[in-house]
Amino acid sequence: MARFVATLDELLSRPPRHLLLLFSGGLDSSYLLHRLTAGTGRPVPVTALNVRIGPQPDSGRAAELAARFDASYREVDATGEFFAEFVPAAVHADAYYQGQFPVGSTLTRPLMARVAVAAARELGCDAVGHTATYMQNSAARLSRSVAALDPGLDLVVPFLGSNLSREAKLAGLRAAGVELASGVHSVDANPWSRVIENGSLESPENRLAEQVFEWTRPAPDCPVEPAELELEFRAGLPVTLDGRRQPLSELVASLNTRAGEHGVGRFSGLEDTPFGVKNHEVRESPAAAVITTAHRALANAVFPTADHAVRAGIATEWTNLVVHGGWFGHLARCLAGCLAELDAPVTGSVQLRLHYATVTVLRLESGNGLYYTRLGGQFHDLMQGYSYPAWHRLATLADRADPANLEL
Numbered sequence: 371m372a373r374f375v376a377t378l379d380e381l382l383s384r385p386p387r388h389l390l391l392l393f394s395g396g397l398d399s400s401y402l403l404h405r406l407t408a409g410t411g412r413p414v415p416v417t418a419l420n421v422r423i424g425p426q427p428d429s430g431r432a433a434e435l436a437a438r439f440d441a442s443y444r445e446v447d448a449t450g451e452f453f454a455e456f457v458p459a460a461v462h463a464d465a466y467y468q469g470q471f472p473v474g475s476t477l478t479r480p481l482m483a484r485v486a487v488a489a490a491r492e493l494g495c496d497a498v499g500h501t502a503t504y505m506q507n508s509a510a511r512l513s514r515s516v517a518a519l520d521p522g523l524d525l526v527v528p529f530l531g532s533n534l535s536r537e538a539k540l541a542g543l544r545a546a547g548v549e550l551a552s553g554v555h556s557v558d559a560n561p562w563s564r565v566i567e568n569g570s571l572e573s574p575e576n577r578l579a580e581q582v583f584e585w586t587r588p589a590p591d592c593p594v595e596p597a598e599l600e601l602e603f604r605a606g607l608p609v610t611l612d613g614r615r616q617p618l619s620e621l622v623a624s625l626n627t628r629a630g631e632h633g634v635g636r637f638s639g640l641e642d643t644p645f646g647v648k649n650h651e652v653r654e655s656p657a658a659a660v661i662t663t664a665h666r667a668l669a670n671a672v673f674p675t676a677d678h679a680v681r682a683g684i685a686t687e688w689t690n691l692v693v694h695g696g697w698f699g700h701l702a703r704c705l706a707g708c709l710a711e712l713d714a715p716v717t718g719s720v721q722l723r724l725h726y727a728t729v730t731v732l733r734l735e736s737g738n739g740l741y742y743t744r745l746g747g748q749f750h751d752l753m754q755g756y757s758y759p760a761w762h763r764l765a766t767l768a769d770r771a772d773p774a775n776l777e778l
Contacts, residue, residue, distance in 0.1 A: 372517070373524040375497075377531035378405060385414040386497035386524055390490040391441070392482055392512070393418035395432030397550055398501035398529065401539040403439040404546050416441040419489050421482040423452045424561040438548065446485050449561070453619045456481055457562055462606050462709040463685040464662050464669075467693055471637035471651070472658035474563030479508050480697035483515030490523060499526030503533070505649050507641065510695030518698040536568070555582055561622055563655040574650045578638060585630045585654040589727050592633045596725035598732065599628065601664045603720070606713025608661055622657040629656035633727035644694070663729045664720035671739040672715050681712050 375381050382405065389406070393399045399418070406414045418436040420426075422445060436443035456477040459465075465473045486498050498516050502509035513525050536556075543550055556568040564585055570576045580588055602610040611621050629635055635656030640648035673681060688705040696702045718736025722729055742749045 372522055373497075375499075375524065375526045375528060378528045379532070381526055381528045382406075386495075386526065388415045388417070388493065388495040388497070389526060390417050390419055390486055390493065390495040390498045391526075392486055392498070392500045393420050393432060393436060393441075393443075395420065395435050397536060397539050397543075397556075400435050400439075400548065400550060401534075401543055402499075402501055402528065403436065403441055404543055404548070407439045407441075408546065413440060417489070417493055417495065418443050419486055420445045421478075421485045422447045423449055423478050423481065424559070435548070444489060446489070448481050448485055449619065452477065452481055452560070452562075453617070453622075457618060457622070458607055458710070459706050460562070460658075461608070461661060461665060462706070462713050463688050464666055465685070465689045465692075466662065467641060467689060468639070470639035471653050472563055472655040472662065473689065473693060474560065474565045474653055474655070475508050475558050476511065476693050476697075477562060478558075478560050479511035479695075480515040480692070483512050484519060484698075487516055487519040487523065491520070495523075497524035497526050499528070501529050502527060503529045504645065505643060507643060507649075507694060510644060511692075511697070512695075514695035515698055561619065561626070562658055563653050565651055565653045567649070567651055571650055571652055574638075574640060578652065582652060583636065583654060585626060585656060586636050586727075587631055587633045589633050592726050593631065596723050597628060597632060598721065598723050599625075599660075600719055600721045601661070602718070603665065603668055604717050606665065606669075606710070606716040608664070622661075625657035625660050627656075629660050629724055629729070630654070632724040634724050634729055635659040636727065641693075660722060660724070660729055663731065664722060664734075665716070667731045667734055668718050668720055668736060669713070669716050671718070671734055671736050671741055673712075674740065677712065681709065684708055684712075 375384075385406070391399065391402065393403070403416065403418065406416055418432070418441045420432045420443070433443050433445070460473055460477055465476070467473055467476075483498075489495075490498050500512045502512060509527060509530060513527060516523060516525060540550060555566050555571060558565045566582045570579055571582065600612055601608045608618070608621055609615060611624055616624070635654050635658065637655065638650075638652045641651050643649055669681070670678065684705050688702055688709060691699065691702040691705070715738040717738060718734060720734045721732040723732055
């Protein structure tokens with residue numbers, strides 16, 4: 371039966387035969403590598419796996435740190451898979467956690483776990499490890515994904531049970547001759563979302579600091595003149611921007627830049643954790659804000675009332691499942707397939723305005739739209755033969771003041 375290691379002490383006293391460690395070169399994973407090489411009687415064989423999703427200008431630093439701690443290093447670019455599978459699923463679901471902000475690491479963690487499981491099998495590793503804490507839903511996202519994909523692999527998550535401060539980790543690395551940037555905030559960025567945590571952001575009672583943002587301008591610095599753009603969708607996914615067909619990766623990058631210049635895409639909210647308390651998160655997601663606004667408007671134009679309501683319920687359920695780690699579970703996979711299928715008629719174009727951190731729908735057009743003006747005079751001609759008195763009596767039946775004396 372697979373073993374679950376939840377503390378540093380257990381890891382160092384009973385290390386795995388060969389550990390595949392998800393490794394970004396950041397503080398947590400670097401400190402863990404340091405402890406694995408310096409804190410045991412015998413070095414633990416480790417392969418440090420850096421899963422790249424989008425640009426990572428400092429990935430060379432990760433390779434240097436792995437070599438410094440005598441670990442093998444492997445780097446995998448999973449950006450293509452991210453845009454082929456994970457971003458489309460979020461678009462189909464209008465995936466905002468509790469309606470507050472677009473999902474971020476929810477999309478990357480299952481992908482990272484899948485890459486890690488494949489690498490572990492190839493290298494003959496008996497364990498996969500990561501550095502999430504009990505205050506991060508990424509602990510469940512990574513661990514549940516690994517368990518679903520390969521139940522035989524041991525899971526090493528030492529910072530669940532060994533709670534060390536950022537200052538203690540920095541001091542430990544400094545004593546080993548390694549200096550890392552000691553920024554107050556922790557940042558997890560992918561092309562869809564930039565999530566900022568820790569430091570002053572840990573409490574929502576603290577005023578939000580302007581300097582935590584990088585992708586979006588503050589409102590006073592936004593252009594005075596608004597920007598307008600047009601997105602075309604096919605089966606629920608954006609395919610063109612201002613009439614030019616683009617891969618989803620390029621379209622998202624363009625929107626991040628353009629919407630960010632107008633201050634669009636800032637979010638702040640509390641995320642539930644498995645232990646009942648809430649974790650404050652701040653994020654920037656300009657492209658996600660624009661695409662979701664357009665997708666919701668087009669879906670509203672196309673879906674009948676029942677379809678719209680059912681789709682909203684499925685989308686909420688799927689989003690909650692994947693936020694808490696169930697991406698590869700049977701129910702989440704079924705719901706994701708249903709959302710993609712439901713989106714088949716969501717085809718058309720949406721024109722939007724970006725101005726002072728707002729996104730406004732200016733116009734939309736869909737050949738599948740149910741808005742009555744698309745039918746022209748035919749709609750009014752058909753309605754001439756309708757029996758309004760009978761409909762009106764039935765429609766108001768339940769609203770009569772005395773249900774015991776109802777009369778048609």
